[in-house]
Amino acid sequence: MPAIDNYIFTLSDAVTRESVSYKNRYGVTISADLYRPKSVSDLATLPALIVGAPYGGVKEQGPGVYANEMAQRGFTVLTFDPSFNGYSGGEVRHLSSPDLFVEDFSAAVDFIGTRPFVDRHKIGVIGICGSGSFGLSAAQVDRRIKAVVTVSMYxxxxxxxxxxHDALTDEERNGWLDMIAEQRYAEFTGAAPAMTPRGAPMDIGSKTDEIGREFGAFYSRPRGYHHNSITQFTMSSAPSFINFALLNHLQWISPRPILFVIGEHAHSRYFSEDAFEMAGEAKELLVIPGANHVDLYDKTDLIPFDKLERFFNGAFH
Incomplete structure (x- = not known):
């Protein structure tokens, strides 16, 4: 079962974790955790990493797993709850937005780059699942981000x-958008916000599709459960993502390096493979044998921490 403090992992004795908060440029208060290695003098300036949660996830899950490990390897690491989600501020709850979620990464750079114990010229990003696309999108225009790792990117x-797999027809998309448009009228006149279906079903049965089964085995079971991670967003959030593409300027990141990490059996691997082809130099694609999409959220025997350490140390020198 998860620990009583709702983190899904045990904090290393070699690491400190501090709860912090700051505002993004929209004035939303971001709830975050700051991880630091105990063995390093307070006077030392360390390279820093920002770890973004999967779409629908929170900082106490996979981001904390990564932060706990990378702090042991000599990095200061910041994890955060996205705006309008988790313990971060913002109303309506569980709203999502391409601009807001990309801004959250730049706001994290604002915060961590002004810490006296951080070398602001050595700041990198790890984006898990949806945060892979948000972190890349931020790096397109925020040149303070010197290197990006995406893990199981969506x-x-x-x-x-x-x-x-790009299977949505124009007719299906138009019908969906028409339904959302009618829901906006309802919400404007007082109805409660409609929510998308839960991405990770609580009940997993013989009729549950393989992707739902995979997400449910993490988010809806003790392995990855957190009460703030409902894997749902407001229905009216979706059109913003349709209208504003995240990765149109991916080549602008070059020559800053990108490492795309995917599981061999990940249902999502085509997102990373296609982005890899779009990206400029320097770039690398790493396939983890035997892993699926969600395995790389928390399975420390599969997550390539040695490679992440070498990648960022190489990028920062």
């Missing part, structure tokens, strides 16, 4: 616009 704008 391009959320492409997913909303085209469906899984």
């Amino acid at each position: 391009d959320i704008s492409r997913y909303h616009a085209k469906g899984f």
Whole structure:
């Protein structure tokens, strides 16, 4: 079962974790955790990493797993709850937005780059699942981000616009948008916000599709459960992702390096493979044998921490 403090992992004795908060440029208060290695003098300036949660996830889950490990390897690491989600501020709850979620990464750079114990010229990003596309999108225009790792990336704008494996027809998309438009009228006149279906079903049975089964085995079971991670967003959020693509300027990141990490059996691997082809130099694609999409959220025997350490140390020198 998860620990009583709702983190899904045990904090290393070699790491400190501090709860912090700051505002993004929209004035939303961001709830975050700051991880630091105990073995390093307070006078030392360390490279820093920002770890973004999967789409629908929170900082106490996979981001904390990564932060706990990378702090042991000599990095200061910041994890955060996205705006309008988790313990971060913002109303209506569980809203999502391409601009807001990309801004959250730049706001994290604002915060961590002004810490006296951080070398602001050595700041990198790890984006898990949807945060892979948000972190890349931020790096397109925020040159303070010197290197990006995506893990099991979902391009959320492409997913909303085209469906899984780009299978959404124009007729299906138009019908969906018409339904959302009618829901906006209802909400404007007082109805409660409609929510998308839960991405990770609580009840997993013989009729549950393989992707739902995979997400449910993490988010809806003790392995990854957190009460703030409902894997749902307001229905009216979706059109923004259709209208505003996240990765149109991916080549602008070059020559800053990108490492795309995917599981061999990940249902999402085509997002990373296609982004890899779009990206400029320097870039690398790493396939983890035997892993699926969600395995790389928390399975420390599969997550390539040695590679992440070498990648960022190489990028920062």
